[in-house]
Amino acid sequence: MRKVALLAGVILAVTAPAPPASAADGEVTFQNGGVTLHGTVVAPPGGTKLPGLVMVHGSGAHSREDYRDQAEAFARQGIATLIYDKRTEGYSQFSRSYSTLADDALAAVEALRKRPEVDPARVGVWGLSEGGWVAPLAASRSSHVAFVVTLGANGVQPARQQAWAVENQLRRLGMDGSLVRTASSTMLRQLVGGGAFPEPRYDPVPVLKSLWQPVLGLWGAKDVLTPPGEAVRIFRDSLAHHTLRVFPDAQHQLRRTTDGFDKLPGYAPGYLELVGSWVNHPPTTSSADAPPPQDRPSVAVTPLAWYEPTWLQLAVLVFLLVAFAWYPLVRRGPSARPARWLTATGLLAVLGFLVIDVVIQLGMGKGLGPVVVGRPLPWLAVQLLSLGVVAATIGTAVAWWRHRSARLGVALAGGVAFVPWAVYWGLLGL
Structure with a gap:
C-alpha cells in the first residue's frame, strides 16, 4: 500500500x-x-x-x-x-x-x-x-x-533521553566501563537532583x-x-x-x-x-513505519537516594580538599611518608576528577585524549591515583596508630572518606 x-x-x-x-x-x-x-x-x-x-x-x-x-x-x-x-x-x-x-x-x-x-x-x-x-x-x-x-x-x-545520548557519544569515542556509567548515570542524576538540568521529568x-x-x-x-x-x-x-x-x-x-x-x-x-x-x-x-532498531534501550534516570543529595556530595568534596591540604599546610605534629603520599595522590585524584567532569559536561567527552582499554588516559590516571590513595590511607592509618597525631588524623579522615566517594563516582570501578 x-x-x-x-x-x-x-x-x-x-x-x-x-x-x-x-x-x-x-x-x-x-x-x-x-x-x-x-x-x-x-x-x-x-x-x-x-x-x-x-x-x-x-x-x-x-x-x-x-x-x-x-x-x-x-x-x-x-x-x-x-x-x-x-x-x-x-x-x-x-x-x-x-x-x-x-x-x-x-x-x-x-x-x-x-x-x-x-x-x-x-x-x-x-x-x-x-x-x-x-x-x-x-x-x-x-x-x-x-x-x-x-x-x-x-x-x-528529557533526562532519560540525555542519558542515552551521552552514552552514545562516549562509546563512539571508544570509551567503556566505569567512566561511561558515571557520565551517563551518576553525573546526570546529580545534575537533575541539583536542579541544573531543566525539565528533566x-x-x-x-x-x-x-x-x-x-x-x-x-x-x-x-x-x-x-x-x-x-x-x-x-x-x-x-x-x-x-x-x-x-x-x-x-x-x-x-x-x-x-x-x-x-x-x-x-x-x-x-x-x-x-x-x-x-x-x-x-x-x-x-x-x-516499523520502529528502527536500537543498539540498546534507554534507561530511566532514577531520583537520588537519601545518601546522594547534591549538597552532601559538595560537602564531601570540600572536606576531601581540606583534609588532603591539611597535612602539608599544618607543620606541627609528627610527619610520615604515607601521609605525604596520601595528600599528594588525594589532591591530584580529586582535582583531576573535577577537570574530567567539566570536560564531559562541556564536550561530551571530547578532549579527554587517547583511549586505552576503554578509558581515556586522564581517567585512567585518576583511577591509578585513587588506588594510590587507598594504599596511602592504609599506611597513614598505621602511622596514626603509632603517634595518635591530629595532623595525621585529619589526613587519615580524608583517606577514609575518599574510598566510598571514589567508589560512588566510579574511580575505583572497572
Whole structure:
C-alpha cells in the first residue's frame, strides 16, 4: 500500500502545476508573557488560503535563520511558514519552561492565522528535537492548531533521553566501563537532583494521548540523540491519528549521514516533499513505519537516594580538599611518608576528577585524549591515583596508630572518606 501511495504522490507531483520559484517574506512580531518575539513569514508570492506552519526550535539558542532553508522549501510547496527568533529571556542551559515555549509557539500560531494569505483553519506546528516536546504541548492547549509535525521527537523524558545520548557519544569515542556509567548515570542524576538540568521529568505521553490533531512524526533511523525505535513505538501507541515515517540514512535533524554522528550535505531524500504533501493534504487514516532498531534501550534516570543529595556530595568534596591540604599546610605534629603520599595522590585524584567532569559536561567527552582499554588516559590516571590513595590511607592509618597525631588524623579522615566517594563516582570501578 505504501508503494502505491508513493507512486500516486509522484504522479500528482509531476502533473500538478509548478509552485512559485521564489518566496515572499513578511516580518511579524508577537508577544507572550511580556516578551516580544520577532519572526518572518516565508510564503509563496500571491498565494491565498494557504496552509500555515510554525517552526518550533530544538534545544539551545536559535534564530529564525537556522530554519530558513526548510521554510523556503515548504513555501515552494505552497505553505506559509513562520520562523522566529527563540526567546533568550527565561531560557538557558540551566533554566527553561516547556510550558512557556509552548505558549510562544501558540502566540506565533495566532500571528500566522491573522495573515491575509493564510487559511486560519489550516495552521499547524512543526517541532524539532526539544520542539518535539513543545509542539505537541502547544497543540494540546489550542483548538486553533490544526496539525503537528515533529522531527526527532522523544517519547521518553528529557533526562532519560540525555542519558542515552551521552552514552552514545562516549562509546563512539571508544570509551567503556566505569567512566561511561558515571557520565551517563551518576553525573546526570546529580545534575537533575541539583536542579541544573531543566525539565528533566517532563512526560510527553499524556500530551500525545490528548491530541486530536493529525500528527506527522519523522525520525532518522541513525539518530544518536533520540532513541528512535522507542519514540516510534510510543507515538504509534499514544496518538489517535498519526503518520509515522523513518528515514534509513538520516540523523537526528533528518540530515543525510553515514553513522548518525556526521552530517552530510542535504536532507534525507523525500523529507521536505513529504512534509509539503502531508500538510497540504493530511491523510484521514493512520500509518506507521516499523520502529528502527536500537543498539540498546534507554534507561530511566532514577531520583537520588537519601545518601546522594547534591549538597552532601559538595560537602564531601570540600572536606576531601581540606583534609588532603591539611597535612602539608599544618607543620606541627609528627610527619610520615604515607601521609605525604596520601595528600599528594588525594589532591591530584580529586582535582583531576573535577577537570574530567567539566570536560564531559562541556564536550561530551571530547578532549579527554587517547583511549586505552576503554578509558581515556586522564581517567585512567585518576583511577591509578585513587588506588594510590587507598594504599596511602592504609599506611597513614598505621602511622596514626603509632603517634595518635591530629595532623595525621585529619589526613587519615580524608583517606577514609575518599574510598566510598571514589567508589560512588566510579574511580575505583572497572
